[in-house]
Amino acid sequence: MKLFRCDHCGHLLYFENTRCERCGRALGYGPLTNNLFSLDGGPGIWMAPAFFNRSFVYCANAAHGACNWLLLHAPGADPYCLACRHNGLIPDIKNPVDLGRWQVIERAKKRLIYALLRLHLPLATRNEDPVHGLSFHFLNDEISRSPVLTGHDSGVITLSLQEADDAAREYRRTQFNEPYRTLLGHFRHEIGHYYWDLLVSGRPAHGEFRTLFGDESADYESALAAHYASGAPDGWQQHYISAYATSHPWEDFAETFAHYLHLVDTTEMAASFGLNLRPAVDQRGELTARLDYDPYGDADIEELIENWIPIASLMNNLNRAVGQHDAYPFVLTPEVIAKLGFVARLVHDAGAVQWTVPSAAGPIPINVPTGPAELPRT
Template structure:
């Protein structure tokens, strides 16, 4: 995620901000220009952009403090492009559920930012029932005793158990599943990968290349799931996959790798936005530990350039975390097979981006 600036006073502001701490103007994120807009609140209650003079209104979910995206007053819509796919949201009368929804929306808005940045198709199921996107955020307590809401994807509908927004419950699930990484944003990036497999790979000119890299997806997903949970991952999975779960089925290998491509791109954009240069004092130039993050990965057509900058950055991030006594921020190894899978995802995404 990039660092933004207030277009009224030029002070740095962040993606989630709703006001500028320096000039006190309101802030809203414009999902069309993908920029932060400084807003002056008028006596009649309208809000005018400091730079353009255009009047805006907040998304209806702003009243719950879960969204800071804005819509031009010329558009009668009351809900922004990031919130439009929401089909089921938590009960806002329960403070704990509202807090969890806020955590979920912070992650989902970052997801939507990336999809819009790449010009990937993002359309609500309300507008496109067959190919559109929808989100259900649900709680176990509304199910019969013993049943659980399962986080997952099915035909464009992404369901998330709101318990994932609770740090303690998520850490317990991470431990029980023997996972090295589990975040709300990570879940979104994985599940949206399934959605874009259906949209961009299934029946497309990319399907043959997908099968060469990931395997033939035409066998029973349920049988693959049962086999994975009964037997676990093959002992040599680290040689061919980004995670143990990716071994379960070609669809899961795609979704796991897609999520990592999003991790890499967005983190590199942050480093680029901060003007980060990595120049270890004790490592020789050819050690692969140095990098100048001088390109925004979202806009970079050259996958090798992205990959070359990611390796030093991920090593540095892990080293910083260890200095704080924390776990590695990126506890993964990108083997040659995964590198080529990432390259393929890069090609698929940029084929869409270049259409616009």
């Protein structure tokens, strides 16, 4: 994630901002240009002076405090933005508790979609591709007949609304011994399953996947049952990024995919802040994070790790300085880095492909969903 600046007054902005605190201008996120635009006009149609005075509307979910993304003004067009078009089921927004949970979930989901767009990964909606299209279902345990299990099934990612409650999520984090259980982590993990189906299964990368992660044809349900009964094997840290990754090759891939997104997004944020670490105790320059590094544009995992190590060290030591646990409680062994490298190559190779789905009018590109959206800057 990068930092933004108000294109009207230059004030520092963050991804979720809807109004500039200095000049008071309304703000909206343009996903294809990756900008937060200051806006004139409203309340329905807005002009972006910094973008050739084009007219925009907010995503329909902005009315519920759940979105700040923009679409080009086009009467009769899809009212939902490039992220919200993937929502299949949302909670009852008349319930203020569930509305609040959904707003929290949407903020995490938008950060996921930000990364997928930056990596140019295929993002078909369910309408565009009924077989492989991506759809999110946000369900309430309290009104379901059975507990809602967060997971992925054939392009549909289901998330329990209770994961938006800090106390409930902390209880589950402790119960399942998951030191890094977060909403954003859930999204990044489940999208890993989605892209395994799309980019690995039955494709040229499948052989290398099995070499690194193992044979996924091993019975999944039995593997999970064994994991929850016995836990991770001794010495798992040498081979896996997390204890849960030991349960099955599919979970190992999803955990590694999520971790890759963690590293890329956090490194971009550090670079946006101008982080340039050269600790005084470092005599040979090993702990250096360069200012001009763009992790989204680089498939070289060694380069990413070289920039990440000093950032992780800084985060952990800052946390220790205020009496908190390490923010990054992971070990990057050569075997884990090799798996991360596989994911990096996979997503960058996929990002270079123009993905399409069949249509009566000819192939439809699906690197981003079709429909009116803001145009690339020229």
